[in-house]
Amino acid sequence: MKKIKAAVLDGINENFKIEKIQINDQLSPHDVRVHIVASGICHTDEAVRNGQGGDFPFPAVLGHEGAGIVTEVGSAVRSTKTGDHVVLCYDYDGYCKNCLNGRPAACINWNRLNMEGTKIDGSVPFYTEDGTPIKMLFNQSSFATETIVDDRNVTVIDSDIDLRKVGPLGCGFVTGSGTVFNGLKPEVGSSIAIFGTGAVGLGALMAAKIAGCSKVICIDIVPKRLEIAKGLGADYVINSKENDAVAEVKKITGGGANYIIDTTGITPVMQQGFDSLASGGIFVPLAVTRHEFKIDHPFADLTAYEKTVKGVLMGEAVPQKAIPELIEFWQQGKFPFDSLEKFFTLDQINEANQASSSGEVIKPVLIIDDDYQPGK
Template identity: 85%
Template sequence: MKKIKAAVLSGTDKDFEIKTLQITEELAPHDVRVHMVASGICHTDEAVRNGQGGQFPFPAVLGHEGAGIVTEVGRAVRSTKPGDHVVLCYDYDGYCKNCLNGRPAACVNWNRLNMEGTRIDDSVPFFTEDGTPVKMLFNQSSFASETIVDDRNVTVIDKKIDLRKVGPLGCGFVTGSGTVFNGLKPEVGSSLVIFGTGAVGLGALMAAKITGCSKVICVDIVPKRLELAESLGADFVINSKESDPVAEIRKITDGGANYVIDTTGITPVMQQAFEALASGGTFAPLAVTRHEFKIDHPFADLTSYEKTVKGVLMGEAVPQKAIPELIEFWQAGKFPFDRLEKFYSIEQINEANQASISGEVIKPVLIIDPDYQPA
């Protein structure tokens, strides 16, 4: 087996440790071997680390916002070839009824493929030096110098694009933008409120401006993040430490918002988000959290106002379609996601993760290959 470097998590609430692992040299027919250049850190990684995402098997290599260069492919792979530059996203089976209907984020095997720590045949590509299997996340595990993924994890991009920047398009930014583009599909002139101005929330903000929402409102408790939201096009910002967000939203929208997104996963905030809806409005709670959201009186609070609570996973995005579209928006100056990024070396992963947890940095990006030079 070949030796690689990876950030390994040994258990819940542990720090990441940089270790030497072994990676299998034999590829299955649909496998793609990727030399990793960079990876974003997502709040889902932290939810797995701290247990908010539920039980997860350890030891594990996390990371699911990877970007790198294909070095080898299995004999059945047709979507990519060695030398291609790629962004990695979630896995899906490609043959269930939802995948065949163009909804891979609703794949009936989504959790099995992405959140149970192994590939579909229960195997893993990573092992400790003494032979202990090391689990995966999103069939990707991008916090490693090399990984093996399925060809459905892969989206090929132009080699001129800086791979250090685009990994977060594989989760945080595609989730936020896709929730608007695909999940909510707001009408031109509608109002949309976003609770939480992290990567997902700001991705939703930029998408809302592209779609033509006339009143885009961002709610947070950190003044610098609200200032950033304004610079990205928010029409109104509300500091919920200083004023009642529900009252302010109702005032701005003349009764309530058409669409509301919550990215915080905090119970009282989710309740506020639901209360801020107008009659006929739709609420999308997006955070990976074990906190509760309740509707105590379904008829009085939901049915009689024809409100909708909608689950949207991964922005309902088809990665191979959505990621190139986001890159086009970025190149046109309409989706400046790279303004939200800060680079760290992979050895600084714990520092970078803490900066994400605290809100100091919107999107930390780990540089895994420091020798990479963009074209």
């Protein structure tokens, strides 16, 4: 066993603790060992920490927006090699009917692979110094100086790209953008309203502009975030603390938006989103939450207006396709996600997580390798 440093979470509502832990020396055939350079902090990490994400086993190393450098690969790995620079995303089995149909985010074993704390065979790569197994998140656990993932977690990128910036493409930004590109596929000239302007919401905003939506509306209660949304191209912003969001959306769109995305997971906000929808429109609730959303009168409220409520996981994205596309949009100046990031050290993880939860920072990024230099 090799010793590494990681942020360990011992239970619900506990703080992250920076500890020395052990990692396996041996790799299975499809394993990839990754030296982590940086990792974004995502709302899903906080949802696991505070229990909103459902039951999760502890102790655990969270983190699922990692970026780093491959240092070793298993004997059956063909998708990457030692020295590759990579962005990490969710795991999928690759052989179920949904994966074979090009829908890995709908993998039949998705929850087992990503949210139950172990690899598919029940093993883990991490242990405390006394030998207690430490659980994983997204088969990735990027809040550590080193991790072992499956080759399907890995997307190889050009080595001249700054790894400190691109980790969040593996979850928050791919979820927001992919919901637009893949889940909704909006017609050019259509209208879209996005409730909540965190990383997922702003990712959806940038994608909606790329997709050609003519009326992009962002709703939030934080003025600073609404200003950011305007700077990224929102055509309209609504402070729902000061205005009736439903009435404003209907006024702007002439009766309701064609597409609505909710990223808040708050019951009355989700209801506002659904109520802002045009006839024939699609509503997508994205947040990881235990809060309820109900349709009391399915015929009167849903069927009679041909409205759709759609579940979209991870933006329905194929990571190895979507992440390079987002990088290309970024390089073209169309997807400036890095303007939303703020760097923290691994030792500042609790401060960074609080900054994310409070809305002070859109996308905190933990710099785990302080010695990393882009392009080297």
